[in-house]
Amino acid sequence: MATQTRRYHHGDLRAALLTRAEETLRERGPAALSLRELARDLGVSHAAPSRHFKDKQALLDALALTGFGRLAASMAASRESAGETFAERLATMSRAYVDFATANAELLDLMYSIKHDPQASEALVTASQQWAEQLVELIGAGQRRGEVREGPLERVGLPIFATLHGYASLAVSGMLPADAVEHGLADVIAHMLRGCAPDQAAAPLVP
């Protein structure tokens, strides 16, 4: 498709690049992401993106950063609608995480793959830990209510953290049939509750 009028200055090239990159990632996967194609799609020269991202990795990092931001926001939002008990609130938060993961499968992969990179920016590393902190707060509240067993927050939280992340990861990588994701999540939540219930007390079941 031949371009017609091309504005010299793009209105907000940086934001446009990120938006388009996420679309491409979602629709055609990470291998199909190319700076040159992005520039072409936005009607800009192939060198223009370098004004906003020093290289391709910088664009991927920025994309991951927005992902972590949206994940944390949707988990925070889920707290508003959550119930009173630890079981209800854990279930709500778990659903928020798994929903985000299935709705943003390729992005989630990008978000976590970036972290092997020792070059990863400070901002990215802290952003990646933000959703875990919401879970940690939840567990602390559960302990205060006597619904979660005693112990250091990280030690009680780590297995919950791993379970949730692992389940989302299985769902995202297609190891779970798509129609089994919602159903399996209930079993996973029940497992997490049993695992962190106070001794000698049956964990409350999810509704």
Add this chain to the structure above:
Amino acid sequence: MATQTRRYHHGDLRAALLTRAEETLRERGPAALSLRELARDLGVSHAAPSRHFKDKQALLDALALTGFGRLAASMAASRESAGETFAERLATMSRAYVDFATANAELLDLMYSIKHDPQASEALVTASQQWAEQLVELIGAGQRRGEVREGPLERVGLPIFATLHGYASLAVSGMLPADAVEHGLADVIAHMLRGCAPDQAAAPLVP
């Protein structure tokens, strides 16, 4: 190995490509993997690899396949040295999985990232499920011993599966300090045991 005594320029290019590719993956990450560089390293023309792998993806698939094979083998080997009780055997298998993951971080990523691809070969998909089946067998044996609660194997197994996979995944992606991996694993195993203990019975602790 069916060897031809006669060779043109290289003895076993296919195997050499896979070996070298894994070294590069481990040392310089997936982005640094290039067929042309591989060919250069092995002293062969850049078109030679296409005789053995129809394209780059085919080489990555083959690499992932060897990975799943080795993972399944090392989990199977861990069964030999495992104890009698479900708790001991679960702990041994979990360690085998996490050890493989940390020793082959980039490869593990490749193994799972390949599966979003609907093009993934039949062989790859079945190989990716093989280690899970060993875990399923273990759980079945645990149920027969009365050490794991009743229920369909997939439903009881899925949370264990998710937890183990998630923990390895956290360790691999660097979200866990490297020196915390071994220590955290004990908590994770204890959590799994509590989560699948029969009702009204305390789960045995790992040694």
Add this chain to the structure above:
DNA sequence: ACCTGAACACCGTTCAAGT
């Protein structure tokens, strides 16, 4: 059968020059 060498259509990155 296995490999070479050239060719093609892409990349990411850099930089002097334009507006």
Add this chain to the structure above:
DNA sequence: ACCTGAACACCGTTCAAGT
């Protein structure tokens, strides 16, 4: 300040031709 256009050094893939 923001972008262009050319240049450079890479890619993956294909294919006629060599051995």
